Amino acid sequence: MKHLAAVYKYFWKYRFRFIAGILLTATSNYFAVMTPEITGYIVGKLQQSLPGAKPTSFRNEYDALVTYFIKWVDTMSFSQLVTICSLTILLLAVLRGLFMFFMRQTIIVMSRHIEFDQKNEVYQHYQRLDTGFYKTHSTGDLMNRMAEDVSRVRMFTGPAIMYLINLLSLISLSVINMFRKDVHLSLIVLAPLPLLALTIYIVNNVIHKKSEKVQASLSNLTTNAQEAYSGIRVIKSFVQENAMMRFFTQNSEEYRKNAVGLAKVEAIYFPSMTLMVGLSTLITILIGGQMALEDPSKVGLIVEFVIYINMLTFPVSAIGSVASMVQRAAASQKRLNEFLQTEPVIKDKNNAVPANLSGDIVFDNVSFTYANTGIKAIENFSLTIKEGQKILIIGKTGSGKSTLAQLLLRFYDPEKGAVTIGGTPVSNFKVRELREQIAYVPQDVFLFSDTVGNNISFGLPQVATKENMQHAARLASVDNEIKGLEKGYETMVGERGVTLSGGQKQRVSIARxxxxxxxxxxxxxxxxxxxxxxxxxxxxxxxxxxxKKTAIIITHRIFSHLNFDQVVVMENGRMLEQGTHEQLMSLDGYYAELYRLQVSNEQSGE
Known part of the structure; x- marks a missing residue:
């Protein structure tokens, strides 16, 4: 239950609905427990009307409202009394049903509001987490926690809470009435309840552990499916449908075993609850029958107790269902808390300043190692980029080029050294403002399942005008191809831009x-x-x-058509060469060799 403490704040937020639900539930059950008293009174009156029955005095252990009602009908003829009491019992059933309807309208609707808020909270927190977090957690697991786990928590904030309130109020009112009538009989009838409580405690622990396994295996299954759908073209091109099916079947089988194991426990749990209640009913009939033989005036009391026990059948049997929902919700909330309590490594400092990105960009003896792999990407790297300069950074795959871009955007913080803009470390800027002022085209192009135009204007606070879209697309040399699409800039590009070619996706990303x-x-x-x-x-x-703009172009090719102020050659996270095109050609090193090889390939048409 300690894990579910995270959702208690929502009960306070919707406290008026919650309190109203409690009051409505209590009122509904108050009308319910009046029925056995009125029924017992009628049976008692019937027993007194039998030949040879001894007259009994009116008992004062009834509820106050029932006492007032009995005083009103006690002087009526027997036929009138039965008619009025029957109509009253019918009216009580209608009132109880009406209040139960309003109870569901408050508590169940409240749970839907909580589900809405919690999903937004989880999604918002996902947005805050840093890039390193997403390198160590799969998309399928993230989706499963926000969808399946939140839904299971809703079963706690809605049905479980509603059944629990109903259970507590009905049992409380019934037990109070039972002890008011006969303490000795009440103790005998309720004797199985401690055994019931012990059973619930033991089985709940088992359900909790199995619920955690079920949710974990479901996350693996979701991740497997998500990756298969996203990489379907790769799967088909390598003819690996059967292999992926075997992998999915393996994860599915693990989930099935865990789910069946949990279902087996619950299958034993729920009938055992009914057995306990049935045992109480048998005890009531057995002991009550003996009491009635000794004192016929107690027939009405016995009938009343039997009705109470039958009335408690569903609430008590629902203990198992409620406990199961609570345990499943606790297991799911524990998984949610693991992420919700994860603080992003990259966040605004307390003294963060507004970003005004003017001045030189300086990498001062920077070193960085990826925590999840231990790969040292940058080592003792220093570079000064004057404002307005155009810089070309080239190098082999894995030389650390992209890491420099991510450090500048503060996707990561260097473990040594500093990255500054205008003399201010980028870690001192507000992260949002820093990234808003840098136009970035990542190595891994990603387009959303939206129109081409919306993908281009994605980084703006509002959708750009068509003129601005076309201007950006012309600069990226993709305007004509977009116009050639069926709906132009309103064409849907499909998931991850699947309907466009690789080159088109890159150019749309550049236009963005x-x-x-x-x-x-x-x-x-x-x-x-x-x-x-x-x-x-x-x-x-x-x-x-x-x-007059500062530009950093990272590539493995040399752009000979653009006059760069500096060219930086990287290898193994270090700067291998630095200078202008002419200076590096005169060095006759790696850059010169790469340039001659590229020119030779271009001339040969490769």
Whole structure:
């Protein structure tokens, strides 16, 4: 239950609905427990009317409202009394049903509001978590926690709470009435309840552990399915449908075993609850029958107790269901808390300053190692980029080029050294403002399942005008191809831009960055899927666009069409060479060799 403490704040938020639900439940059950008293009174009157029956005095252990009612009908003829009491019992049933309806309208609706708030809370927290978190957690698991786990928690905030309130109020009112009538008989009838409580305690622990296993295996199953759907083209191209099916079947079988194991425990649990209640009913009839033989005037009392026991059948048997829902919810909330209590490593400092990205960019003896893999990506790297300069960073795959971009955007913080803009460490800026002022095209292009136009204007506070979209698309050399689509800029691109080619997706991603018109442009190997002619056109467009802007272009190719202020060659996280194109050619090192090889390939048409 300690894990569910995280949702108690929602009960306070919706306290008026919650309190109203409690009052409505108590009122509904108050009308319910009046029925056995009136029935017992009628049976008692019937027993007195039999030949040879001894007259009995009116008992004063009835509820106050029932006492008032009995005093009113006690002087009536027997036929009138039966008619009035029958109509009263019918009226009480109608009133109870009406209040139960309003009870569900308060508590169940409250649980839906809580589900809505909790899903928003989880999603919002996901947005706050840093890039490192997403490298160690699968998308399927994240989705399962926000969907399946939150739904199970709703079963606690709704049905479980409603049944629990109903259970407590009905048992309390019934037990009070039972002890008011006959303490000795009440103790005998309720004797199985301690055994019931012990059974619930033992089985609940088992259910809790099995529920955790079920949710964990469901996350694995969801992750498996999500990856298969996302990578379906790779699966089909390598003809691995059967292999993926075997993998899915294995995860599905694990989930089935855990779910069946939990169902078996619950299958034993619920009938045992009914058995305990049935045992109480048998005890009531057995002991009550003996009492009635000794004192016939107690027939009405015995009937009343039997009705109480039968009335308690559903609430008591629901203890198992409530306990199961609570345990499942606790297991799910524990999984949610693991993420909700995870603080992002990258966040605004208490003294964070507004970002005003002007001035030189400086990497001062920076070193960085990826925590999840232990790979040292950057080591003792220093570089100064003057404001307005155009920088080309090249190197082999894994040389640390993309890591520099992520450090500048503060996806990570360096473990040593500092990255500054205008003399201020980027860690001192507000993260949101820092990233808003940098136009970034990542290496891994991602388009949303939306229109081309909305994908281009994604980084803006509102959808851009068509003129601005077209201008950015022309700079990215993709405007004509977009116009050639069936609906132009209103064309849906499909999941992850699946309806576009690799080159088109890259250029749409470039247009998304250019439309921001930021003072800093960061391109991370974003022309790898573009042919040489289109690449030349884009570079020429960028030459005009980048006037007075700071630009860092990361690639494994040399852009000979653009005059860079600095060219940085990286290898194994270190700076191998640095200078202008002419200076590096005169060094006749790695850059010169790469340039000659590239020119040779271009001339040969490769």
């Amino acid at each position: 960055a250019l439309i921001k018109d930021s003072r800093m442009l960061l391109l991370d190997d974003c022309l790898s899927a573009v042919d040489a002619k289109t690449e030349h056109t884009i570079i020429q467009n960028l030459y005009q666009y980048l006037d």
